[in-house]
Amino acid sequence: MLSETDARARGLADLPEVQSDLLLQLIALCNADPRPEKIDVGVGVFRDGHGNTPILKVIKEAERILLETQETKSYLGSAGDKRFAELLRPVLLGEHADDDRIAGLQTPGGCGALRLGFELIATVNPNARVLVGTPTWPNHAPIIRAVGLQMIEYPYYDRDACSIRFDAMVAALKEARAGDVVLLHGCCHNPTGADLDDGQWAEVAPIIAERGLLPFVDIAYQGFGRGLDEDARGLRGLLSACDEVIAAQSCDKNFSVYRDRVGSLFVKTGSTDTTARAMAHVGQRAREMWSMPPDHGAAAVRIVLDTPKLRQRWPGELAAMRDRINSVRQRIASADPRLAYIGNQFGMFSMLPLSRDQVLALRERHAIYMADSGRFNVVGLSDAQVDRFTAAVVEALDA
Ligand SMILES: Cc1ncc(COP(=O)(O)O)c(C=O)c1O
Numbered sequence: 001m002l003s004e005t006d007a008r009a010r011g012l013a014d015l016p017e018v019q020s021d022l023l024l025q026l027i028a029l030c031n032a033d034p035r036p037e038k039i040d041v042g043v044g045v046f047r048d049g050h051g052n053t054p055i056l057k058v059i060k061e062a063e064r065i066l067l068e069t070q071e072t073k074s075y076l077g078s079a080g081d082k083r084f085a086e087l088l089r090p091v092l093l094g095e096h097a098d099d100d101r102i103a104g105l106q107t108p109g110g111c112g113a114l115r116l117g118f119e120l121i122a123t124v125n126p127n128a129r130v131l132v133g134t135p136t137w138p139n140h141a142p143i144i145r146a147v148g149l150q151m152i153e154y155p156y157y158d159r160d161a162c163s164i165r166f167d168a169m170v171a172a173l174k175e176a177r178a179g180d181v182v183l184l185h186g187c188c189h190n191p192t193g194a195d196l197d198d199g200q201w202a203e204v205a206p207i208i209a210e211r212g213l214l215p216f217v218d219i220a221y222q223g224f225g226r227g228l229d230e231d232a233r234g235l236r237g238l239l240s241a242c243d244e245v246i247a248a249q250s251c252d253k254n255f256s257v258y259r260d261r262v263g264s265l266f267v268k269t270g271s272t273d274t275t276a277r278a279m280a281h282v283g284q285r286a287r288e289m290w291s292m293p294p295d296h297g298a299a300a301v302r303i304v305l306d307t308p309k310l311r312q313r314w315p316g317e318l319a320a321m322r323d324r325i326n327s328v329r330q331r332i333a334s335a336d337p338r339l340a341y342i343g344n345q346f347g348m349f350s351m352l353p354l355s356r357d358q359v360l361a362l363r364e365r366h367a368i369y370m371a372d373s374g375r376f377n378v379v380g381l382s383d384a385q386v387d388r389f390t391a392a393v394v395e396a397l398d399a
Helices: 004-009 022-032 057-069 082-096 109-124 140-146 166-175 198-210 233-241 272-289 296-306 308-333 337-344 356-366 383-398
Strands: 102-108 129-134 150-155 181-185 214-219 245-250 262-268 349-351 375-377
Touching (some): 057 296, 057 308, 082 233, 082 245, 082 262, 102 109, 109 140, 109 214, 109 245, 109 262, 109 272, 129 140, 129 166, 140 150, 150 166, 166 198, 198 233, 262 272, 296 308, 308 337, 337 383
Parallel strands (some): 129 150, 129 181, 214 245
Antiparallel strands (some): 102 262, 349 375
16 A cells, blocks of 8 residues: 555656756847847747748748648548658658658657657667767757667767767767667758768768668758758668668758648668558557647648649748858858858858857857857858857957
8 A cells, every 4th residue: 555655756746857958048048138139049940131930932822722722620640641741752762762661651840750760769679779979969869768768979070170070980880789770960960060971971871781770860951951952862872771761851941830840750671561560660659649740731841842833932942041051151151260160061050169158258248149069050140140240259269
């Protein structure tokens, strides 16, 4: 029989405090700062030259079509919108789109896809270890740990040298055991902006294949770096080299539908039978967690991809976002030789080689809000803010 103390210990009042997310803390601090000149480069979304995150015109149009044509909101099932996943195949998989050993399904954003992919791994091998290059996106570790998998870190990026530690990465892969999972950023590495180049991908893929490792590609920013096909080259190279590959994809950035939670999980195995079995497990895990993904955003993306005039216009709107990212990068890079590396990186994020004290000084003196790690979002800057930002950063680097 339970004692009174045991019964009380299980009350919700006994829950421990949760360490609040540092990026959320940063947003709160920035919001509370009354200085009108404040600069928020901690934010994780695309902003245009005026500091807005607009809805894409193709999405607005697709939503109008959806409103006019949708006849039911009946359940769709745990795989969500199947046509959405089908239409994503050529976008993501390119030359592998017709490989029937690859199957995909809709998920609630890239986060949902990551969680589901790791759930699948834990289902088949709860002792699998996940190799993660550091630094990485802060939500990777909690997702991996929530599933109960062990995480093994290796150094991916040298913050002071502002470059990838490719030798350390290759050494870590060569030491990995068959069955280990390798988590890789498909493009636009968050938080560093430092992507493997084509030669490095070509070196990494055969090592992964030969050692029997399972590549898990997180691709949340396809089209934000070099282009839709260019940004998927690493993933596609792995699909050529390896029998088993998992990819967690997000449309939240490249269709600018962040809050609508649009993503997908793709799984490749060595045979269509195994893929079908894997997808049955994936469906089961999805059913346990969220039952079905939200429909609206994926339906809008599906309409864009399925409507020739919208499908044709989407890459243009995506290119406009990419061009802004890259033009802000070039402006920052040209301000000082120590910032030149930023011009050679991709996606929204880069990392400044600043100490925590320097980051805090930028916050206090210049109302510039970035993560303590020195990670900043290049398009957190409006066009009017870039020069003031770079001047303040150069001053911090000189100090
Ligand atoms: C590296 C990386 N993976 C996955 C995600 C998840 O994206 P979503 O908002 O679609 O869940 C993000 C979002 O910031 C990310 O930066």
